[in-house]
Every structure is written in C-alpha cells, then in structure tokens.
Amino acid sequence: MGAFASALLSLALAASAAAQSISVPRELPNLGKLRLELEAYHDCRGQYGCYAHDLDDETAMAIADLERAVRMNPSGVKLAVVLDIDETSLSNYAELLRSDFGYNAQAWDAWVRQSDAPAIPGTLRFYREAENLGVAVFFITGRPESERAATEANLRKAGFTQWARLTLRSASEAHTPTIAYKSAARQRIVTAGYRIVVNMGDQMSDLRGTPQAEFSVKLSDPFYYIP
DSSP: OHHEEEEEEEHHHHHHHHHHTTOOOOOOOOOOHHHHHEEEEEEEESOOOOOHHHHHHHHHHHHHHHHHHHHHTTTTOOEEEEEOOTTTTTTOOOHHTTTTTTHHHHHHHHHHHHHHOBBOOEEEEEHHHHHHTTOEEEEEEEEEGGGHHHHHHHHHHTOOOOOOOEEEEOOGGGGGGGHHHHHHHHHHHHHHHHHEEEEESSSGGGGSSOOOOOEEEEEEOOOOOOO
C-alpha cells in the first residue's frame, strides 16, 4: 500500500472511531418535530391516528352517556349538560396553525372577535341530542366576559343556537385557577336545581373539582394545555 493510500486509510479509521464515540445527550422532544406531528394528527396522516375520528368516537360516547343518564333519571328531575367551548364546541385550529401552535394574546383576541370558529361536528350532534331530549345546555368557558358578544355570535353561527346559561370569566375571576373557576360555575348550576349528567371538555381542568357530572368526557387535544 502506498504512503498516500495508507494515510487515507488512517484518516478513515480515525473518523470512524470518532463517529462511534459521539455522545448523544438525553433531550426533551424537539418542538419542531412535535409541530409537524400535530399537523399530521389533525390531517389524519402519520403514526398517531386521526384527530377527527378520535373526536367522533369521544362525542359518540358522550351521546351514549347522555341517553343512558336520561333513561336512568326519574321524570320531573331537571337535567343539564355542561360544555366547554374552545376545542370542545368550537375548533380554533385555523388560528392555532397560523400562530404555529403558540399563543399571542392580541392575535387570539382578534381571532375571537371574528366569530368564525367552526363547530366540532360531534359536539354539535351531542348538543342537538340534548335539545331533543329536553336537557338544558350550559356553556362554561375560560374566555373573559369582555368576549361575550363575539362568543355568543360564534356559537349561534356554528349551530349552537340557544342555551340555559353561558358563563365567562368575570374580571375578578381572571386569575382564578381553572378547576376552581369551573367548579364554582357548576355549583351554581346544581344550586339552581339541576342534575349535571354529562360534562364535556378538552382539558382535565374542565372536568375536575366538585361538583362533578355523572359522566365526564375528555376530548382529545394535544395542541395546548390548561392546568
């Protein structure tokens, strides 16, 4: 073997040894990759299934729970269901995608004021079944009271045409933890004489606390987290 070839072989062996000794640190999930996986899940491609199909399955379960609760409750009892709004009744995916799954308060408020969020189809079916069964519908949302008009307009535009009560955060509740805020709102429903048979939300904080519904249904939402 010539001197030049021998030198090349030595370099190759050294490079191979260096490559084998590379230490890869334990890392958190890569945010860029997670964003791509979120898009794939929403668009029903990739390895994590299909967002729309999961929502349909979950809301079908909620409808079955509602029908079961109505059958189990004696006549004359005032029944109620509780629905969250964002990513439960209305989809904000267009804004989530536009904001690259981040949160910008000004952009979000502008989106809410447009009142253009479409209904989650399965939740709209659930809502209509509650109406058909004579069950009162209560909306409890973390949106502030200042967004009431835009929220009401969006709900009606999306097909949620009437409700017993729509609860939004008052100024004094702006910093109240979600579980405490939503629990207090449910308590007011119970105090008014209703029996909450189904509570549906996309966050566990929509469902936890007391009082709870007879059936609590968690919808899929990998896009954001509210403690």
